[in-house]
Amino acid sequence: MRKILIPTDFSENAMNAIEFAVELFKYERSDFYIMHTYQDDIYADKVLLDKESVEKVTMQASEASLKKLSSTLSKIKAFSPNPRHNYKLVSTNNLLIDEADKVVIKHNIDIIIMGTKGITNSKKRIFGTNTLQVLKYVQCPVLAIPANYKYTQPKHILFPTNYIIPYKRRELKLLCEMVSPYRAVIDMLYVSKSEKLSRRQEDNKAFIKEELCKNSINFKIVKSRNIINSIYKYIKENYIDMLVMVNTRQSFLESLLFKPTIDELSLYLDIPFLVLQNMRRNQF
Template identity: 25%
Template sequence: MKKILFPTDFSEVATNAFVHALEFAKIVQGELILLHSYDLPVFDEQFFHENFKEIYDSLELLQFDLFKDEIPKLRTIADGHHLGKIKMTHRLMGGDLTSNIKKAIQEDEIDFVVMGTSGATDWDAFFVGSKSGSVIMGIDVPMLCIPLGAKHKKIKTIGYRTRFKDEDKIALKKVLNIAKKTNANVKCLYVKTQYSDISKDTIEKWEKEFEQEPIAFFVVTGDEIKDIVLDFVLEKKIDVLTMLTYKRGVFADIFKPRFAVNNTPNFEIPILEIPVD
């Protein structure tokens, strides 16, 4: 059974993402591990030496009470979506969010992370300014990021940005496994810029290899990668966009200034991040 880590602070953003996490667990036949991570205050022991432990103990108790009160609400949400049979366990951890996620991934042998993001209408904030943006580059398992405006719906089309590299093929097969479980189609986009080094022969070999799969390949020529990707999402009615995480700078650059333009539509869809070694 796949293990899915769901970090939550019990906010509106996290609660919205929880429904996606439940549905994703159903798709991959997995269980959820709910993680509530809270910051630990930094005190100068010179002034708080005697009460140091008491302060931390009281903070932990306060967070435990919050955790205890919120868990039944999440179970009610699960029951309301007829997903109450999804197995759920819980972790309460003090300290840095990213560090706690990494620790939980290792200790619980996590396969996926599902996490809400507050960058609801601005993908630059989505990947750079939100909590999930700070986590993306720090973990080595696939991560499904859910913006607040992304209401759950049946996944019919999964978008996948490829560079026709070996690592892309490995990730694409993972995406195919998910697509088959939800009867979705996969639409792959290759942006051919002036610096592209992929031959027509390579593309044809990929098409031949995957011709029996529910995949369609699209090659678009241009140097405005971010605009091409976003137009692709709109035109092909993508429900989930999948991308490989190479390094933060390259990834974040795809989602910049366009959103300051008037009448720009919102792109509130889940993003599945697959890390590359």
């Protein structure tokens, strides 16, 4: 049973991510946790808080959240009446990051799927604040779906790597099983000035090949020092359907996602972006 967490703020981008998720996993028996956290909503309207008690505003936010979640579920079942899929609604007075982490651990979630941007939909950034926080802090694979991206079967996938950072067997298995029904081709891209791999890199390469054995894999090397531009160029020239990277402390992905220079980068993704984690999950 696949377990998928989908945070929503009831925006069009969030619904688009939900539609993508149910289509992507249409062949698998899956539990979808549709989650809305409303703590930010409670404190957003200072005028209302001045007039009403926190308890009353909290109750109103809770009722609105449950009503919108119920409406969202009706929409899902209307466009995807899939008997393989079960849905669980999560409405809570909490922050998105805290609740996502809690749900991931409690229910042993396999993957989080969400839009790259939320209701604010800023055009100045690749990722919205909430998505960025989930990518950085929640220890679970995250698949970010760009705004207005229409579902396309993931048949050609780009997985840049330096073969140095470690990999989790569970997460490579997730990628393998997620795209194998579509007979996907996975291009492992090594951007470097040198083609020679160390023993450690060779071992990690062999591990990847073993874990992704259900898919066709191409091992590619691009001689360059500019990783960002190399990835961007590869995506555009090879009609890539999905980008996969591994998040680890002090990794290239971390610097790409979380440094202030992100808005200046040339890598403006318009395809789904799967971020795998190599950090150990916390326990209660």
